[in-house]
Amino acid sequence: MMIRREGSDDVDAIHAVTAAAFRGVAHSAPPVEPGGDPGEATLVSWLRDDAGWIPEFSLVAIEDDQVVGHVLATRAHVAARPVLGLGPLSVLPRRQGSGVGTALMHAVLGAADALGEPLVGLLGDPSYYRRFGFVPAQPAGITAPDPAWGDNFQVRTLSRYDGLTGRFQYAAPFDRL
Structure with a gap:
């Protein structure tokens, strides 16, 4: 498996992988x-059409010249300071549980740290994301966009983190769901 940046030829495959990964999943956003x-x-x-798009953080997992997974992080803010909002993370159902998602997460977090980002926030299952260093946001002083998300809204601090606290705001397209 190879992890690389998304290319223009990957757009349709990413859409198909994301649709397949979230189809029929209880926590998925409605169509x-x-x-x-x-x-x-x-x-x-x-998100691709939004000002928050950062091409360096749209990564695909490739096996046998096919996209089998995708992860995306876009510009978000905490108290008007730039951070990253991660998601969605998508893996073809037949490849879930085989390390594709783990590889994508390590790659995007490594890229975010290398490029000087201070923090990454996401909405997801704590039992999955804990292995990547994510913790519930509220005890870390970060307020979720929706308080009902509770511990499912999590943050991961990176090397440039300096105690930043406040309300987390995703890129604008997240508000359309």
């Missing part, structure tokens, strides 16, 4: 259009 793909697949397209 934007009735009967359409899960909201996460549409969200990736919206």
